[in-house]
Amino acid sequence: MNDRAVRPVARGNSNDHVRRHNLSTILGLVHHARGMSRSQLTQTMGLNRSTIAALVSELADRDLVREVDAESTFQVGRPSPIVRPSSTPVGLALNPEIDAITLGVVGLGGVVLSKTRHALSAPPTAERAVAITAGMIDDLRPALDGVHRITGIGVAVPGLVRETDGLVRLAPHLNWHDEPFARMLESATGIPVLAANDARLGGRAESAFGGGRGLRDMVYFNGSPSGIGGGIITGGLPLGGAEGYAGELGHTMVNPYGTACHCGAVGCLETEVRRDRLLEVAGLAGVEDVDLATALTTSTDAMVAAEVGRQLGFLGVALRNTINLLNPRLVVLGGFLADLLAADPLRLGDLGSNRPLAASRQSVDIRPAELGADLLMIGGAELAFESLIADPAAF
Amino acid sequence: MNDRAVRPVARGNSNDHVRRHNLSTILGLVHHARGMSRSQLTQTMGLNRSTIAALVSELADRDLVREVDAESTFQVGRPSPIVRPSSTPVGLALNPEIDAITLGVVGLGGVVLSKTRHALSAPPTAERAVAITAGMIDDLRPALDGVHRITGIGVAVPGLVRETDGLVRLAPHLNWHDEPFARMLESATGIPVLAANDARLGGRAESAFGGGRGLRDMVYFNGSPSGIGGGIITGGLPLGGAEGYAGELGHTMVNPYGTACHCGAVGCLETEVRRDRLLEVAGLAGVEDVDLATALTTSTDAMVAAEVGRQLGFLGVALRNTINLLNPRLVVLGGFLADLLAADPLRLGDLGSNRPLAASRQSVDIRPAELGADLLMIGGAELAFESLIADPAAF
DNA sequence: GGCAATTTGGTTGCGTTGGCAACATATTGA
């Protein structure tokens, strides 16, 4: 591992890049804010009015944004037209799981237009997942043709994904090992495919449209039935690391005398903090459509309180490490970790003997996720929109 | 903490910015590579020859770089002149410690031109540190005047520093609490001052001129007599977090049954992995100028081996967490952690029951620091050069 | 030693592009 890759950061900038950058910035702002007035754009970007007008009109010509008259601004002066994302471009978001494959059609602004769930009796192989997805997309096509344009497919994978090429290194519950899933789906559908870890995409979604809107530094912890993952945003950008494996919060060591984890280590967060154990002590094992949060908050059972306390203790260790390491402005807890937070909100606010350094602690908020069931659809679509937003003129 | 700061990332780009960006990129490349040929610059930046020539000549006019003839390139064709950083601009690097204040004069390219150590009998107050530093700078001025130009002062503080304004939140060993050190030194000297945590600056130095050259994702662990700190580089940039407190690797939980730490938590890395304990078991407590690495590697004492093993175990926990969280290409161990690594290099290569996820583990190297005693001078100077490199035309 | 091949530099001028300032105009609330 001595390749010493020359960093491609050092790029020269030319006039071409300027326009690309400006178009990209406008589309990104409009996408994430779901619409802004032209004067707001002018202010935010610090460019001239005429320049903004020209840029917006180019985006409108390409049907990437639409200008609509503002209604009742309640302020003096000529009203500035609102620039909204066009509904023409859509991203497809895919989430293969052990018991189903979910495909979403998502518009700019993170609007989920439709969501289709294909139930499965057994975990699919990569080949089968590709075939099923291709079929689902074919079924969608009549409804999309002529109205929408697909910009790409973003896959939220419950496992480790090499983001450079979408190789699924390991998805333990799907039993996928080194499957070049993105490439496979790309050749089956002819649509550009990007893939990433599901929790990382959840983090991007929360950052763009959830509790992390406008924040440059946040961490998302996702608690799923099969484990704990995470997504980190620093400096306003998702933190990927060398190959896109960053954010594995579930494998933080929280208990040296804990259980052995499938990853080969001992006492990982995800071996100690588990949804199934909470269901078990709450007497909800096997029940469908459980409301874990209310079950935990209303329980008077000492066993439940003990297990909640135990798990919050371990979660606190991971929070402490993460806050010390990354100094985020916000930590978002999603999935069953939000239920755990609801069960004892004060516990994580203080963190007791797991206190991060005072300075970092004072500037951080710990909150439940705002986005619900559409989280992974929105996150996946962020991937699908990535190249569109990076260079709108190319579309 | 609900300020929801609007991210100032969304900046428009104008033609002015293009030139600024290009000048900055060239100066940054030349600084970090300590010289590149013009044709290399042309290739790396992807701009036209004439453009590079014009940009380089502007930098040369401002005496920020110098073009010298290349000697013996061993390849056909007209040799391309080497663009080297000029020695005129210098950054001052300051490192206040409990027993001394060290001030360095550093040229572009990270070349330490001089280093002055002012020994102290007791830890200085912030006021006294400012006064001493101002005196040291006055003493330097005759030698600098007419030859060098000071671009700024970068302070490496052994404590938590709010990087936005250089407020020292807490430097436990200096006993500083909320001292606006950067502002104080700025008004005393009239020179722009930036301050940051010492380990973070060490990480920047290793990233720019040490083992991390050219790598976009690395982590630096620094083991000092007073504790363990760290610096993180992701995507080629130092990771600061919301207020610049990121990188506190010393407060990762490694032992839930460990010692209480001054930070209020229990079992932090820096309470379990300590230089003084190593010195003690090696029978070197109180000895001056110890060579801990050789002492540890040559020792046949079982006590020494046991303590080394114990500490490497805890260090392994922190490494595992960090590698899982950040997926770095390289982990650099500095200070006494490098000695610990030397004592048993294989142990950290494997990490045993503290194995990071296979994918992240396969792509990471763990190596000792390359930069020696000048580490903090070089890191501090990086701060001092920051504004110069960001906008060379302003100087 | 001489010559071709190769690589890069120096200079100039042209064309393209994007951003900005200035002017005139439109819309709204008080």
Added chain:
DNA sequence: TCAATATGTTGCCAACGCAACCAAATTGCC
């Protein structure tokens, strides 16, 4: 009607890419 805010249009300027020319320096072959 006025003040405030915003848009539309036009002409100018700065920066860069590129092409074309010539010059320079080096290697390697004859």
